[in-house]
Amino acid sequence: MxxxxxxxxxxxxxxxxxxxxxxxxxxxxxxxxxxxxxxxxxxxxxxxxxxxxxxxxxxxxxxxxxxxxxxxxxxxxxxxxxxxxxxxxxxxxxxxxxxxxxxxxxxxxxxxxxxxxxxxxxxxxxxxxxxxxxxxxxxxxxxxxxxxxxxxxxxxxxxxxxxxxxxxxxxxxxxxxxGPQLFPDGMTTDQPDQQVCAEIIREKMLLCLDKEIPHGTAVEVTRFTEREDSGIIDLDVTIYCEKASHKGIIIGKHGDMLKRISTLARQDIEKFMGTKVYLETWVKVKENWRDNVNFIRSQGYNEQ
CATH class of the missing domain: 3.40.50.300 (P-loop containing nucleotide triphosphate hydrolases)
Structure with a gap:
């Protein structure tokens, strides 16, 4: 740069x-x-x-x-x-x-x-x-x-x-x-930081989970706040999946799989954000979300 x-x-x-x-x-x-x-x-x-x-x-x-x-x-x-x-x-x-x-x-x-x-x-x-x-x-x-x-x-x-x-x-x-510069110096993507964080979490699910399960998931960032005194970011994330059986697999035995996904994601998010991140993840079932127009829109997939 x-x-x-x-x-x-x-x-x-x-x-x-x-x-x-x-x-x-x-x-x-x-x-x-x-x-x-x-x-x-x-x-x-x-x-x-x-x-x-x-x-x-x-x-x-x-x-x-x-x-x-x-x-x-x-x-x-x-x-x-x-x-x-x-x-x-x-x-x-x-x-x-x-x-x-x-x-x-x-x-x-x-x-x-x-x-x-x-x-x-x-x-x-x-x-x-x-x-x-x-x-x-x-x-x-x-x-x-x-x-x-x-x-x-x-x-x-x-x-x-x-x-x-x-x-x-x-x-x-x-x-x-x-033509003029369209994006400011230092900016590497137009995706909001929280969207990049959500995508990183999805990437780790693709890495850790088998076959079709990750494609039946959506990731929503429900809290993204930076602490004034330290610059630490508090990140709360909900992972939606389509079946209760998938929820069990994503969480894993004793919560081990979710812990693994979260740890890998947090490391990459900290690199991307350049600061320490506290990440909390929850898993919820939302059946057939991929055919639910309102839910798809709420996830940002709404370009005309």
């Missing part, structure tokens, strides 16, 4: 791709701190998260969208809609894919949308640290070039190791347009 930024340009870019290709990891790597939650389970990112990167005279705003998937609930419908809308108001799209020499249906759909919007598109082949032979990468590049010959650039990267990110930033710079 520069001492003083003299921002004269901005570039708004959407990071898109199928679930679990590393969109949030890329956003976090470029921003340099954890703002988007990362998990190896699909459908982790529910909301549109802006990452803000100031570099030289340019402010990059990254839209990290939910992966494209078939909607199976009202929340699912909302997530698919956010992806579509996030392609409508940006300078360029970064299509993130895995190093597999086959273009899947989700990628074809996204490329079709990008073509309709007449958006410049950069193909980012992520996870190159897992590729053993460079020839394998050439096969991936060939497969995508055949389906979509109009990429502005094709850049192999690893969000995990940082490989290729300088080249990607240099390419992103080409989409910068003259």
């Amino acid at each position: 520069n001492e003083k930024n003299n921002i004269t340009k901005t570039a708004m870019l959407t990071v898109c791709g199928r679930p679990n290709v590393g969109k949030s990891s890329l956003t976090n790597a470029l921003v340099g701190e954890k703002i988007a939650i990362v998990s190896n389970k699909p459908q982790t990112t529910r909301n549109r998260i802006y990452g803000v990167v100031n570099r030289g005279d340019t402010q990059f705003i990254l839209l990290d969208t939910p992966g494209l998937h078939k909607a199976r609930s009202r929340l699912g419908d909302y997530m698919v809609k956010v992806v579509r809308e996030s392609l409508a108001s940006v300078e360029a799209a970064l299509l993130l894919v895995e190093p597999i020499p086959h273009v899947g249906e989700p990628e074809k759909i996204l490329l079709q949308r990008i073509r309709e919007e007449k958006l410049p598109c950069v193909l980012c082949i992520n996870k190159i640290d897992t590729v053993e032979r460079k020839d394998d990468l050439l096969a991936v590049i060939a497969a995508y070039s055949e389906v979509y010959p109009d990429f502005d650039a094709i850049i192999p990267i690893s969000a995990r190791t940082g490989d290729g990110l300088e080249e990607l930033l240099a390419q992103m710079q080409r989409y910068a347009v003259e």
Whole structure:
């Protein structure tokens, strides 16, 4: 981060791709701190998260969208809609894919949308640290070039190791347009602090719990206060789940699972907030919340 930024340009870019290709990891790597939650389970990112990167005279705003998937609930419908809308108001799209020499249906759909919007598109082949032979990468590049010959650039990267990110930033710079700084210095996301805290807790549930349970949860921050004398943050959180049996699993034997989730979350929240955090968590059952429009709205999933 520069001492003083003299921002004269901005570039708004959407990071898109199928679930679990590393969109949030890329956003976090470029921003340099954890703002988007990362998990190896699909459908982790529910909301549109802006990452803000100031570099030289340019402010990059990254839209990290939910992966494209078939909607199976009202929340699912909302997530698919956010992806579509996030392609409508940006300078360029970064299509993130895995190093597999086959273009899947989700990628074809996204490329079709990008073509309709007449958006410049950069193909980012992520996870190159897992590729053993460079020839394998050439096969991936060939497969995508055949389906979509109009990429502005094709850049192999690893969000995990940082490989290729300088080249990607240099390419992103080409989409910068003259304009004022949109977000203040030091701000790395437009999500309110408490939303980031709620997302971190959800990430830890995805990490600790099996299969479908985390996707049937919502996290609500009911108290977020900073103590005047010490700057310590008191954080009260309610985790909603869809079944009583899930509640038992989330709490765990003698409360062990909830304790584990809370401890891991608190450590990351303290890093993000830069101060000590006292975290209290409760678990409540709210059946079929994913199809309850009012509840979904109350959780902030209400963009038109």
